[in-house]
Amino acid sequence: MLNRKGNLWVPSFDGNGAAFGFSTRLGGVSADPATAEMNLAFGREDPDGVVLSNIGIFARALTGGLYGAENVVCAPQIHSATVRYVTEADRGSGVTDRGGAAPCDGFVTDRRGVILTVRVADCAPILFRAEREDGGILVAAVHAGWRGTVSGIAAAAAEKLASLGAVKKSVRAAIGPHIGPCCFEVREDFRDAVAVERGRAFAERHIASRDGSLFADLTGMNTEILSEADVSPERIEVSTECTACRPDLYHSHRRTGGKRGAMGAAAVIL
Ligand SMILES: [Zn+2]
Known part of the structure; x- marks a missing residue:
């Protein structure tokens, strides 16, 4: 369950030294109908x-005014399973x-004031919080479209957290708003591609047939992949909203044929 906080959705593990949030399309300064109001991606209609103003508004809303756009880290996203460790030196990248931002689809850090940010518009954003034995906080943020999902980017983030000293049982994850199985219609070749990466049984579990069409479930896929990486379902919070069903609240690539803005999902140690 995510909670609404102003124009953001936040997981229950928000607070206690770190902030986490999923943006909606509300609260920004984009004037174009395709990107209004809150678009966090460069190179679209704005x-x-x-876009820079929007990133600043998002960063301040996330951190209660503590940090702005200069603390945000973004990267060109390539639907990979690449998660990068970043530090203060990467702020603003x-x-x-x-x-010089190197392409990747996720970030992890143990440093304060580095706002890890991924951008989505139907793909699943996933935020992580974990702790070391000494109580030190670790956070991560990933962008999981179907390619990144079946490539295992969620598990890659969990492994990266473990490699930085996260206590396994401390890892918590939140999957933000993305296109749901109500709207994520796919073709046979999609199911075949998922089966090649994850096996036929996995594909059958998460791609269902309905009225002669196939629909994919990114929540189910990522939850299963996280479970395999020792993040059990009771430590995963999930948004129940579909980005394609709610154009009033979200940008959707599928619904608009690509003429759209992007939401952000971010994690930061305060
Ligand atoms: Zn839907």
Whole structure:
């Protein structure tokens, strides 16, 4: 269960030294109907300055005004299972400094004030919180479209947290708003591609036939993959909202044929 906090959704593990949030399309300054109001992706209908303003609004809403756009880390997303460890030195990368950001689909950190941010518009955003033996906090954020999902990016994030000293039982995850099995219609070749990566049984479990069509379930896929990585379902919170069903609240690539803005999902140690 996620809770609404202003224009954001936050998991129950928000607070206690770290902040986590999934944006909606509300609360930003984008004026174009395709991206209004809150678009966090450059290179769409908005001038860069508008996107930068939105990132600042999002960062301040997330952190209660503590940090702005200069603390955000973003990267070009490539539907991979690559999760990068980032530090203070990466603040502003992909945002105020857009030149050198290496492509990836997730971030992890143990440093304060580094706002790990992924962007989505139907793909599943997943945020993580974990702790070390000494109580030190670790956070992660990943972008999981179907390719990243079946490539195991959620498990890659859990493994990265473990490699940084996370106590396994402390790891918690939240899957934010994304396209649901109500709207994520796919073709046979999609099911075959999932089966190649994860096996036929996995594909059958998470791709259901309905009225002669196939529909995929990203929540189910990521929950199963996280369970295999020792993040059991009771430590996973899930949004029940579908981005394609709610154009009033979310950007949806599928619904708009790609003429859309993007939401953000972010995690930061305060
Ligand atoms: Zn839907």
